[in-house]
Amino acid sequence: MSLLVVGLSHRSAPVSVLERAALNADAQVKLVQDTIAAEPATEAAVLATCNRIELYADVDKFHAGVAELSTLLAQHSGVGLEELTPYLYVHYEDRAVHHLFSVACGLDSMVVGEGQILGQIKDSLAKAQDLHSAGRLLNDLFQQALRVGKRAHSETGIDRAGQSLVTFGLEQLASGTDVQAWARGKKALVIGAGSMSSLAAATLARAGVGEIVIANRTGERAERLAEILNEGAGDGVLARAVPMDAVSRELTRADVVVSCTGATGLVLTAGAVATAVQGRVVDGVPEAGAGAGAVAQPGGDGVPPAPTRAAQAARLPAGSAERLPAGSADEENCPLDLPAVQQGFSVMGEAAVAGMDAATLEQHAVWVDNGDVDRREAARRAPEADAELITALAATVATVGRIPERRRAEPVVEAPRPAPVLFLLDLAMPRDIDAAVHRLAGVRLVDIESLAEASADAPMAADVDQVRRIVADEVAAFGAALRAAHITPTVVALRTMAADVVAHEIARLEGRLPGLDDKHRSEITQTVKRVVDKLLHAPTVRVKQLAAEPGGAGYADALRTLFDLDQEAVAAVSRAEGADDESENSKNRGPA
Helix, strand or coil: CEEEEEEEECCCCCHHHHHHHCCCHHHHHHHHHHHHHCCCEEEEEEEEECCEEEEEEEECCHHHHHHHHHHHHHHHHCCCHHHHHHHCEEEECHHHHHHHHHHHCCCCCCCCCCCHHHHHHHHHHHHHHHCCCCCHHHHHHHHHHHHHHHHHHHHCCHHHHCCCHHHHHHHHHCCCCCHHHHHCCCEEEEECCCHHHHHHHHHHHHHCCCEEEEECCCHHHHHHHHHHHHHCCCCCCEEEEECHHHHHHHHCCCCEEEECCCCCCCCECHHHHHHHHCCCCCCCCCCCCCCCCCCCCCCCCCCCCCCCHHHHHHCCCCCCCCCCCCCCCCCCCCCCCCCCCCCCCCCCCHHHHCCCCHHHHHHHHHHHHHCCCCHHHHHHCCHHHHHHHHHHHHHHHHHHCCCCCCCCCCCCCCCCCCCCCEEEEECCCCCCECHHHHHCCCEEEECHHHHHHHHCCCCCCCHHHHHHHHHHHHHHHHHHHHHHHHHHHHHHHHHHHHHHHHHHHHHHHHHHCCCCCHHHHHHHHHHHHHHHHHHHHHHHHHHHHHHHCCCCCHHHHHHHHHCCCCHHHHHHHHHHHHHHHHHHHHHCCCCC
């Protein structure tokens, strides 16, 4: 049997795919159960976090295992297999062990070095144990991963490189300013009361917010979290619990909102957030809700229409000799209906003449030439150039019937964006807060997608290299122990067979020597056992050493063949050891 992991994470898939593939608690249970029911797998566990979904299994066939696990992931996530496959990664045997150990150390996290993943790995193992889907392999693997993660955090400075996703998210909300200075005195709303929300509430309390409101579907959990925060608040932070239907009301009072629930739909819509910030004004900036990115159009709200030539002339000093730009001709005598043309005619202003036929083009050209042409501009342009361009345009007209339109892009003018009055941190997968909130003025939203972009540029500490060495050493040790354990049932079966042979021969001796006294019988028995043990000692010790090396899996088969061991006897030893491990795990299911 061999370890296989199939999954996707923020490193392999865009957040939009991760969001759609997210599994709730019930779906995770069903996925594990269906994996065990599938033919290639005998053990299974799911590791699902806000930025990864991974299925671990002990399989007897690699290709069949990959196909089955990929299909199951697609079925339970609701994302089609063809769409999901490009984002999946596969790790097998030692590479699978290396991957989980790296995850446990925070090397594969969105925020390198964060320690929260250890709790998530522990929860994943506990669920698999409760479902009886974790046998000896996955129990040993996940428990060792927890030990490796703790070792990395205790023996290196990886904590200096990373932080929790909550802390990183708050730093992004604070836009580079000190989080404590930014958070001090603010009113915070935390939606959800799970591990991530609890961490967010505790982090906000330490940062010095003035009030924390906890909203959760299960009121008891929200109240318990509020009690814990109040008990540990030495700086006057007030925490209180509210039902989920009070979120809209609390949103109007909040300065900071952190949401991380297991909901499959949106918890906060763009409309709800827009309503919550309506009427809030910061430093005289126009009312929030005007949205950034709007294109200002002439004559639209707040943007005056382009002035005509007559209007421009009215603003000039009396007697001024300054000429208006060519093409901004007064519409009164213009042969065309071209109000407010901002670019002078020289056929370079093709937007002004688009669609003209040749006769109208010539008429307009003569009118402009005899009219208000800016002579300074004309002096900079040779007459031959205009003549050539007019000829070219006339040829185009003759060919296609009309002059083609080549408009320059309208300049985009963004309305000034007011300073944020509401800060939102969405740590849920799938998302709790509508992504459209990004476009609301007066609101700053940080979600998993923006955190992924920000973390890509985050510097890594030098301690990461030391953690990688720890992972490499631990993977080698785990692989050796796993391979050695693989041959143990064969060695036990061999020694059991040898003990049976000794007992059988002693019984035959007693039949031949019925007068043998107890003292001599015991001495003969011990002598025969010592001979057998000495004969078996060197080969069994050596075969364990060889089996622990890479590629040593075949020694168990060789031992069974050489000593003609019964395969069922070996399997019986394996089942007995598995039952003992399960019993031991049941007693020690708490701390890993």
